[in-house]
Amino acid sequence: MRRRSFIHGVGAAAALPLLGALPAPKTIAAQVRDEFLHVWNGYKRFAWGYDELRPLSGSGSNFFIPSHSFGLSIIEALDTLYVMELDDELEACVTWLRSHVDFDVDGNVQMFEAVIRMVAGLLSGYYATGERFLLDASRDLADRLLPCFTKSPSGAPYRFANLRTGAVSDPKSNLAEIGSNVLEFGDLSRLTGDPKYLQASMRAYEAVMKNVSPIGLLGTNFDVEKGAFIGTDDVAPDEPADSFYEYLWGGWQMLELQRCREWYRRCTDAILKYKVVRVDGRLWFQTVDYTTGAPMGKPELTELSSFYAELVAKGGEPGVGAAFFDSWSAVLDRYAIIPTVIDYRNLSIVAPSNATRPEYANSAFDLWFLTREQKYRARAYQYFGNLRANARVPNGYADIGDVRTRPMTLLDHFPAYSFSENFKYLYLMFADSPRFDSSSYYLNTEGKILRGFKR
Numbered sequence: 001m002r003r004r005s006f007i008h009g010v011g012a013a014a015a016l017p018l019l020g021a022l023p024a025p026k027t028i029a030a031q032v033r034d035e036f037l038h039v040w041n042g043y044k045r046f047a048w049g050y051d052e053l054r055p056l057s058g059s060g061s062n063f064f065i066p067s068h069s070f071g072l073s074i075i076e077a078l079d080t081l082y083v084m085e086l087d088d089e090l091e092a093c094v095t096w097l098r099s100h101v102d103f104d105v106d107g108n109v110q111m112f113e114a115v116i117r118m119v120a121g122l123l124s125g126y127y128a129t130g131e132r133f134l135l136d137a138s139r140d141l142a143d144r145l146l147p148c149f150t151k152s153p154s155g156a157p158y159r160f161a162n163l164r165t166g167a168v169s170d171p172k173s174n175l176a177e178i179g180s181n182v183l184e185f186g187d188l189s190r191l192t193g194d195p196k197y198l199q200a201s202m203r204a205y206e207a208v209m210k211n212v213s214p215i216g217l218l219g220t221n222f223d224v225e226k227g228a229f230i231g232t233d234d235v236a237p238d239e240p241a242d243s244f245y246e247y248l249w250g251g252w253q254m255l256e257l258q259r260c261r262e263w264y265r266r267c268t269d270a271i272l273k274y275k276v277v278r279v280d281g282r283l284w285f286q287t288v289d290y291t292t293g294a295p296m297g298k299p300e301l302t303e304l305s306s307f308y309a310e311l312v313a314k315g316g317e318p319g320v321g322a323a324f325f326d327s328w329s330a331v332l333d334r335y336a337i338i339p340t341v342i343d344y345r346n347l348s349i350v351a352p353s354n355a356t357r358p359e360y361a362n363s364a365f366d367l368w369f370l371t372r373e374q375k376y377r378a379r380a381y382q383y384f385g386n387l388r389a390n391a392r393v394p395n396g397y398a399d400i401g402d403v404r405t406r407p408m409t410l411l412d413h414f415p416a417y418s419f420s421e422n423f424k425y426l427y428l429m430f431a432d433s434p435r436f437d438s439s440s441y442y443l444n445t446e447g448k449i450l451r452g453f454k455r
């Protein structure tokens, strides 16, 4: 757990009106780029070389190992800097990484986070710049994480690896941590000609899919030594199951892996059959027992599940995607910033924080390019305006500890993923970037562009 200090923010809490004329797309893109630069400059001034910015105290902190920095924010920002045409900044990042990137570290690193953030960030940086050492670093890190897979009796990966010794730890995992690597590992196998990365991902999927229930549902938590689910709750599409399904679709869409398509379809059909609930006309997903489909647990969802609006739409159910997006838009309207956990029966708050979460913007981004419906741009602009009004501080942006207070309570933390996600999604929706192919792209769960660069 990262330690955070509290302060009250200075911004207003009112939601922007959704309807009415938006500024011109180029104007909004410029605003988003300015705000990205505001927080990027805060990171450069107070935390350069650290993993993350602490914007209230004007300092830095580390994400994976308290005493060691990987320069995570630098890795996470590479492709965003490229599409925003911030070439001097990108060059400074490449120069820093050239002399600092080193994964020979005697420390335990969470495999899932390391893959989606750093293996992918370095890969994406390689695509953006053509710098071969970024690909080599991505591969080196993947090699150091592979023992999580190869030392597991089931093939589903342990959660942690020591990057120097290869010792693995924590067999009690979950779907997202087990199944969010096929995009990165599949691409590494393609780029290096070594099949071991893709094979590790597919073996992990197989370990889970062996346990699919007769009705097509999966549990959530998984013991990788026993090769079996822990408990029977299925929280999909919420965390910590979320990106398991995202990567099944990606395995098909980006890598054309037929088995991923079949698994995605089987699981999604079951999710839509057993998990959809409607309350006051809004569509949500309930937790069920994966063996029977019977409802269980609390009527709660986290903000992270809002990504599923884009996934289910891309996967062939645009109506469900639009309805789920609308459900979360109602939460945005009510609170200006979406709280981390809500009770979906009445939209009341269960957990009032928001760690600069990108999932709603992620859905707006993909749904915009999928449908070209103006409402997604309007909602994205509303999200952006509310973030700027409530989370902006002199040294950057800050996570929100409580969306109910006026002004909102802020935390001394800005997550590295926001350099990769929120601002990139918002910018690309409005910028018509000459460096991004909006007709043919694929981003990983952390917003890393793996397909769709234009030179």
Ligand code: DMJ
Pocket (backbone or CB within 6 Å): 243, 304, 357, 358, 359, 417, 445, 446, 447
């Ligand atoms: C990101 O690290 C990724 O999007 C992940 O899949 C879950 N969500 C966080 C940011 O909220």
